Each structure stands twice: as structure tokens, then as C-alpha cells.
Amino acid sequence: MQTTLPDPISRYFAADKSDGAAVAQCFTETGRVTDEKQTYRGRDAIRKWREEATSQYTYTVEPFSVRTDGEAVIVTGHVSGNFPGSPVDLKYRFVLADGEIDSLEIAL
Template identity: 55%
Template sequence: MPLSLPKPIADYFAADTADGVAVAKCFSADAVVIDEKKTYRGRDAIAAWKSEASAKYDYVAEPMTVDAQGERICVTAHLTGNFPGSPVDLRYAFTLSGDAITRLEIIP
């Protein structure tokens, strides 16, 4: 049975298979992404972050669990691909505002 994810989060995982611009559209204009201890602010930086990751590695993220923790919605996803340490389960901690993601922290 597929997970029931809030629309912005479902859109993010669908766009993750596309490109950086598609991913960036899931975020508010002033959103923040924290990944591998680096911070990316705004759609342009988020698009560049995703484009760089996609150019380096081929991977698939499959959401496995979802858990609401106050304002944060944590999704555990199973990632497989050609990156060091594959496969791995990562936690995606999303903060939403309306139909947009305002913050995403990806945690090993």
C-alpha cells in the first residue's frame, strides 16, 4: 500500500526523478535545504544542489515511512544507486507552509 504523503512532499519525491528546476518548484522562494552539512537557500540554490547531485549520482529514493513530529513531517526513504554507501535509508525532515516546502533537512 503506497504511503499517503502531503502533496508538496509527494511532489518533491516525484520531481526528484526529474531535474533541479522541477525539485526547486516544490519549495517556497526563501526555502532552506540542509544536506551533507551544507545549507542551500532559495530556489536557485536548491535547483543547483539537486542538479549537481543528479549529475554525480544516479539514484532512486523510495519513501518507506512518514511520521508527523510537530511542525515537521519526517519521511524515511530507502535510496539505492551508484553513490558511496548504497543502499542507505535517509530521513527527510520537511517543514511545510501551504502547498510549498519551506525547509528540508536530509539526515543519515
């Protein structure tokens, strides 16, 4: 299913298929990611988070729902791969600033 995403979020999901540096460039300098109860602040920490995740698991994400909640954009994506519990639908809560992602929270 095609889902129309705001440009910074579309760039994030495209970069997620690439590498950690590409993912980190989707964020503001002081951007933040919270995933699996851990928070990563700044582009370097975000790059390392993404590289660590992909060194352990291979996965794909297919966004299928998008909605707004105040200042946040909530994207639900179907995630499948070689990780425990696959497949799973995850919620990605993005907050944007100046055409970049300022924060991302990933949760069930």
C-alpha cells in the same frame, strides 16, 4: 510499500526523478535544504544543489515511512544508486508552508 504523503512532499519525490528546476519549484521562494552538512537557500540554490547531486550520482528513493513531529513531517526513504554506501535509509525532515516546502533536512 505505498506510503501516503502530503501533497507538497509527494510532488517533491516525483520531481526528484525529473530535474533540478522541478525540485526547486516545490519550495517557497526562501526555501532551505540542508544535505551533507551544507545548506542551500532559495530556489536557485536548491536547483543547483539538485543538479550537482545528479551530475555525480544516479539514485532512486522509495519512501516507506511517514510521521509528524510537531510542525515537521519526517519521511524515511530507501535510497539506492551508484553512490558510496548505497543503499541507505535516509530521513527527510520537511516543514511545509502555504502548500510548499519551506525547509528540508536530509540525514541518516
